[in-house]
Amino acid sequence: MTPDQCLRAVAAMEASWKxxxxxLVTLTRPVDGEAPLALVLAEFAERALQQLAAAHLDSRLAQEAGACEESLRNDPVLTATVLLATTYHCWSETAAEHDVLAAASLARCILIGLAGLTDVDPADERVEELIAWLRERALDGTWSEQQGRPDADAGRA
Incomplete structure (x- = not known):
């Protein structure tokens, strides 16, 4: 995933939120072989969810030095992360290539899902802070390169 694709996903989430x-019409129209927006959103969501889950896991392991595998397998945050990523991918595969409504709905649901893994209430004006944080991560390559993990509090705008 390129930084431009990441920025396109964040822009779609912001446009959907606003x-x-x-x-949204502009972002849904692919330019020169770009992937459909719904697929870009699902891929971005998967990467963002992986990063947030990794930060959660790191903080959990720090708290439970000898955490057993069974405990991690039953972790509700990790389970929710996998379920959300799978749902977003399935949804994106059913969306028509230029379907603005499907892309807008998916973008909004991804943003709400990411907010749910932080302390940002989706009904809160702090969603703008979450969008800004996601944009910063897109610009610094966090989502595109899968390098570096946000620290445990990074998503907590």
């Missing part, structure tokens, strides 16, 4: 139909 209900900016014109921006």
């Amino acid at each position: 209900r900016d139909a014109q921006a």
